Amino acid sequence: MKLLIVLLCGLVCIVSADYPIEDYKAVAKSRDFTGKVILVTGSSSGIGEGIVKLFSILGANVVVTGRKAQDVQRVAKEVQELSPLKLKPLEVVGDLTKTSDLNNLIDSTIKTFGRLDVLVNNAGIYPQTNITQTDILSVWDQIFALNLRAVVELVHRSVPHLEKINGTIIDISSIGAIAPFKVNLAYASAKAGMDMLSRILALELGPKNIRVNTINPGSIHVRDPLTPLELLVAKYTPLGRNGQPLDIARAVAFLASTDSDFITGANLVVDGGVVYVAGFWNTM
Numbered sequence: 001m002k003l004l005i006v007l008l009c010g011l012v013c014i015v016s017a018d019y020p021i022e023d024y025k026a027v028a029k030s031r032d033f034t035g036k037v038i039l040v041t042g043s044s045s046g047i048g049e050g051i052v053k054l055f056s057i058l059g060a061n062v063v064v065t066g067r068k069a070q071d072v073q074r075v076a077k078e079v080q081e082l083s084p085l086k087l088k089p090l091e092v093v094g095d096l097t098k099t100s101d102l103n104n105l106i107d108s109t110i111k112t113f114g115r116l117d118v119l120v121n122n123a124g125i126y127p128q129t130n131i132t133q134t135d136i137l138s139v140w141d142q143i144f145a146l147n148l149r150a151v152v153e154l155v156h157r158s159v160p161h162l163e164k165i166n167g168t169i170i171d172i173s174s175i176g177a178i179a180p181f182k183v184n185l186a187y188a189s190a191k192a193g194m195d196m197l198s199r200i201l202a203l204e205l206g207p208k209n210i211r212v213n214t215i216n217p218g219s220i221h222v223r224d225p226l227t228p229l230e231l232l233v234a235k236y237t238p239l240g241r242n243g244q245p246l247d248i249a250r251a252v253a254f255l256a257s258t259d260s261d262f263i264t265g266a267n268l269v270v271d272g273g274v275v276y277v278a279g280f281w282n283t284m
């Protein structure tokens with residue numbers, strides 16, 4: 001009997017997995033992005049600006065882009081000052097709904113830095129819409145052109161570069177993709193499309209070692225002063241405040257890091273818990 005127990009114990013010990021402790025120790029340095037190249041669309045203001053600033057602090061080479069040259073230059077200057085090695089970001093002015101500008105964004109990133117590690121699809125517009133407004137179809141087309149079609153085109157152009165180095169894609173969606181708000185007909189439909197796009201891309205690109213994940217922000221305060229709606233949202237939010245760009249940037253850093261090596265096709269909701277009470281919006 002004793003012999004049997006010893007033998008069984010031996011078997012258990014033999015089958016228990018043994019992983020290198022070095023992988024555990026590497027977690028302490030997982031936010032060091034030195035040598036990595038991060039392209040964040042819509043990084044000339046708001047959430048995108050917060051993302052490029054954080055990645056510059058974390059050592060990465062970043063691309064600052066948007067349509068307004070003045071905003072791109074301002075953010076690029078601040079980003080360079082934050083970089084530990086004072087790395088100069090690439091500045092690209094362009095409209096992502098134009099294929100030539102979009103191609104130029106990818107081409108100049110590769111020409112300047114020689115690689116692309118992280119593509120963050122952040123640029124987006126959010127005009128309110130409803131089905132009875134007279135210009136619904138033209139506004140719908142504008143929203144979809146940037147918030148969804150340009151994302152597909154950017155991913156299409158980026159995959160050949162991302163697959164060379166196990167790159168990753170992070171899509172900035174919205175809690176509007178999850179909770180229906182009646183004033184968000186076109187925007188929320190586009191963001192819901194983005195969520196599904198990310199999941200399907202995760203399936204297709206997983207075998208190429210490209211991870212694809214989505215972040216769904218709640219109300220993120222990007223422009224002063226706080227609006228009455230933002231104040232109300234903060235009141236209803238379980239964590240008692242609006243988000244700030246850094247809240248989203250930290251989530252992007254997690255999803256871009258080796259800490260999320262086994263995460264793809266996920267939705268990371270970053271909203272202080274408001275999605276669970278978001279129905280109050282529709283009573284206003």
Ligand SMILES: NC(=O)c1ccc[n+]([C@@H]2O[C@H](COP(=O)([O-])OP(=O)(O)OC[C@H]3O[C@@H](n4cnc5c(N)ncnc54)[C@H](OP(=O)(O)O)[C@@H]3O)[C@@H](O)[C@H]2O)c1
Nearest residue numbers: 042044045046047066067068095096122123124174219220
């Ligand atoms: N703020 C929130 O509460 C919130 C909540 C949920 C989700 N989000 C999402 O987060 C993302 C960023 O939002 P945000 O609040 O930071 O917006 P934002 O401050 O208005 O920034 C939008 C960025 O996109 C750029 N952009 C707009 N149209 C463009 C175009 N056609 N081509 C290229 N770039 C363009 C803007 O620069 P130019 O205007 O100079 O081009 C700017 O850099 C969006 O996808 C939004 O849907 C925001």
